[in-house]
Amino acid sequence: xxxxxxxxxxxxxxxxxxxxxxxxxxxxxxxxxxxxxxxxxxxxxxxxxxxxxxxxxxxxxxxxxxxxxxxxxxxxxxxxxxxxxxxxxxxxxxxxxxxxxxxxxxxxxxxxxxxxxxxxxxxxxxxxxxxxxxxxxxxxxxxxxxxxxxxxxxxxxxxxxxxxxxxxxxxxxxxxxxxxxxxxxxxxxxxxxxxxxxxxxxxxxxxxxxxxxxxxxxxxxxxxxxxxxxxxxxxxxxxxxxxxxxxxxxxxxxxxxxxxxxxxxxxxxxxxxxxxxxxxxxxxxxxxxxxxxxxxxxxxxxxxxxxxxxxxxxxxxxxxxxxxxxxxxxxxxxxxxxxxxxx
Ligand code: NAD
Ligand code: UDP
Ligand code: UDP
Numbered sequence: 532x533x534x535x536x537x538x539x540x541x542x543x544x545x546x547x548x549x550x551x552x553x554x555x556x557x558x559x560x561x562x563x564x565x566x567x568x569x570x571x572x573x574x575x576x577x578x579x580x581x582x583x584x585x586x587x588x589x590x591x592x593x594x595x596x597x598x599x600x601x602x603x604x605x606x607x608x609x610x611x612x613x614x615x616x617x618x619x620x621x622x623x624x625x626x627x628x629x630x631x632x633x634x635x636x637x638x639x640x641x642x643x644x645x646x647x648x649x650x651x652x653x654x655x656x657x658x659x660x661x662x663x664x665x666x667x668x669x670x671x672x673x674x675x676x677x678x679x680x681x682x683x684x685x686x687x688x689x690x691x692x693x694x695x696x697x698x699x700x701x702x703x704x705x706x707x708x709x710x711x712x713x714x715x716x717x718x719x720x721x722x723x724x725x726x727x728x729x730x731x732x733x734x735x736x737x738x739x740x741x742x743x744x745x746x747x748x749x750x751x752x753x754x755x756x757x758x759x760x761x762x763x764x765x766x767x768x769x770x771x772x773x774x775x776x777x778x779x780x781x782x783x784x785x786x787x788x789x790x791x792x793x794x795x796x797x798x799x800x801x802x803x804x805x806x807x808x809x810x811x812x813x814x815x816x817x818x819x820x821x822x823x824x825x826x827x828x829x830x831x832x833x834x835x836x837x838x839x840x841x842x843x844x845x846x847x848x849x850x851x852x853x854x855x856x857x858x859x860x861x862x863x864x865x866x867x868x869x870x871x872x873x874x
């Protein structure tokens with residue numbers, strides 16, 4: 532890696548570019564915005580394990596201290612309560628920019644705040660990347676394809692997005708974030724990476740965040756009916772979180788800007804997902820149909836040829852393998868430790 536940021540920046544103060552003993556580079560300094568959230572906290576675990584110094588920046592809108600608490604006391608870990616909508620001064624080598632609510636329920640809660648987080652928040656982090664010469668990775672989304680007319684979705688597809696709908700704050704927010712990222716790349720020479728993440732699940736998701744996997748798992752554990760929206764024939768492709776984190780790190784370390792689809796091509800209807808949840812948790816779980824939400828995409832499945840070819844990445848964990856790992860975490864958080872062992 533040839534970052535011109537914090538670490539290599541030291542060289543310029545020391546003739547010959549030699550870093551004095553004691554200031555030798557031991558791992559990178561990395562900021563993870565949204566690092567107290569679901570995906571961010573798993574990424575932080577991997578970065579810390581690799582020996583990097585990690586600064587988590589989070590406003591705790593949907594994130595929780597509990598997700599990163601196991602790093603408290605580690606001198607290589609810092610947690611800052613900060614909203615990325617405000618400017619931020621740090622000296623780092625890499626920026627993983629995740630700060631943004633991801634569940635439709637959360638991002639629709641305050642749509643104006645969602646779009647400001649995506650636009651102003653991303654602008655600030657790009658400004659930071661430009662100032663310190665850090666490499667910047669944006670976690671964009673499969674939602675940039677909207678209700679796609681091409682299936683599966685390839686990165687070259689421009690999408691079918693409603694600009695004035697209830698999901699637009701997120702979809703258009705992320706599309707603008709991608710635009711800003713490319714403009715800073717072209718205009719200011721910032722090293723950037725763009726990931727388009729498809730539906731991801733795993734331990735540490737908010738239990739009541741309204742996303743389908745967390746809803747079904749929590750409902751089945753609580754002996755409540757699984758709420759299928761619409762006719763349940765709409766599809767999604769579900770990726771286990773460790774696969775995503777591996778993809779994000781490969782993308783950051785690799786030489787390609789992207790955008791890259793990061794997702795598991797295994798496609799399921801919501802009724803099929805309900806069935807997998809029944810098989811995994813409770814075969815007697817009931818299904819209850821509810822009205823669907825507005826502008827719900829009918830189908831979604833990533834074409835991951837590009838990530839396979841250029842990053843040497845593909846997901847390893849199938850839904851049937853990954854779901855039980857999430858279920859034990861949910862069981863513990865819903866019922867407490869004692870019941871987790873028995874069931
Ligand atoms: P999450 O809601 O668990 O995490 C988001 C984190 O960002 C939370 O910790 C939240 O408190 C923080 N945050 C939100 N707004 C902020 C702000 N203005 N300033 C500082 N912190 C803020 O969601 P996640 O599933 O971990 O998603 C992480 C990223 O990945 C998001 O950018 C999301 O859009 C993207 N993504 C996720 C998925 C998925 O299926 N999980 C799919 C596509 C894209
Ligand atoms: N910014 C930041 N931290 C930095 C550098 C910039 O938060 O270390 C913010 C800055 O406040 C501005 C945005 O990033 O709102 C874009 O910065 P840039 O320097 O690209 O634009 P300018 O400040 O010249 O408009
Ligand atoms: N969904 C569902 N039941 C739920 C929550 C969601 O059937 O309790 C459906 C929703 O209508 C959508 C799909 O599951 O078709 C995925 O929704 P989610 O909110 O998880 O993510 P999205 O891909 O829409 O952002």
